[in-house]
Amino acid sequence: xxxxxxxxxxxxxxxxxxxxxxxxxxxxxxTYTSTSSIVRLSKKLGYKGYTDMTYSLRxxxxxxxxxxxxxxxxxxxxxxxxxxxxxxxxxxxxxxxYGEEFSGxxxxxxxxxxFTMGIESHLLDCIDSKLFFDGIGKTYDxxxxxxxxxxSVKCLNILxxxxxxxxxxxxxxxxxxxxxxxxxxxDVSFVIEGISTENRIVKQPTPFYGNVILGFEELLKLYLERxxxx
Numbered sequence: 343x344x345x346x347x348x349x350x351x352x353x354x355x356x357x358x359x360x361x362x363x364x365x366x367x368x369x370x371x372x373t374y375t376s377t378s379s380i381v382r383l384s385k386k387l388g389y390k391g392y393t394d395m396t397y398s399l400r401x402x403x404x405x406x407x408x409x410x411x412x413x414x415x416x417x418x419x420x421x422x423x424x425x426x427x428x429x430x431x432x433x434x435x436x437x438x439x440y441g442e443e444f445s446g447x448x449x450x451x452x453x454x455x456x457f458t459m460g461i462e463s464h465l466l467d468c469i470d471s472k473l474f475f476d477g478i479g480k481t482y483d484x485x486x487x488x489x490x491x492x493x494s495v496k497c498l499n500i501l502x503x504x505x506x507x508x509x510x511x512x513x514x515x516x517x518x519x520x521x522x523x524x525x526x527x528x529d530v531s532f533v534i535e536g537i538s539t540e541n542r543i544v545k546q547p548t549p550f551y552g553n554v555i556l557g558f559e560e561l562l563k564l565y566l567e568r569x570x571x572x
Contacts, residue, residue, distance in 0.1 A: 441487065534553045
């Protein structure tokens with residue numbers, strides 16, 4: 343890599359959010375280079391162009407910030423403290439669960455498993471989410487939402503209603519991307535590694551839903567171990 347290319351790459355790597363905001367022309371100005379030089383560099387590194395390079399680098403950075411969960415290499419989390427917080431949630435809280443479409447099947451499974459473990463839970467219907475928070479939801483303490491893309495509007499509305507509620511809910515999410523709005527707005531965020539969510543065609547195979555269930559079973563093992571130790 344030439345000296346000019348190294349300067350461009352170092353600047354983008356160290357200021358990725360700014361570079362996405364100011365665009366290729368802004369980066370060219372900051373690095374005293376040209377837009378054509380930046381495009382050549384991105385293609386030299388195997389990217390389609392500037393935008394592909396910056397978003398890919400940001401995604402790689404986000405992935406480094408999430409660490410593997412000991413229970414399952416497919417699960418990643420922002421900190422181990424979040425795993426502990428979730429286990430505490432299973433031990434002490436009443437939980438509402440939500441997912442839509444295929445995530446709804448996973449939500450139904452998780453709700454049933456919580457019930458069989460003796461944990462009080464409620465399968466939340468998005469249609470009654472506002473009624474839930476105004477009524478029975480006042481007796482619950484935590485919310486679990488599942489979304490492959492991490493951008494489900496209905497899941498985000500549930501999190502928003504939880505935030506607006508005078509009750510302090512613990513919010514937990516299971517998503518398939520390292521960078522997504524739902525994860526950012528959750529107290530505990532589990533990301534299932536290696537999931538491609540760019541293609542939303544229903545027929546596109548994805549291990550996301552199965553991996554959420556497998557990982558959740560491992561979380562239940564941690565829950566039982568902690569419960570036995572009390």
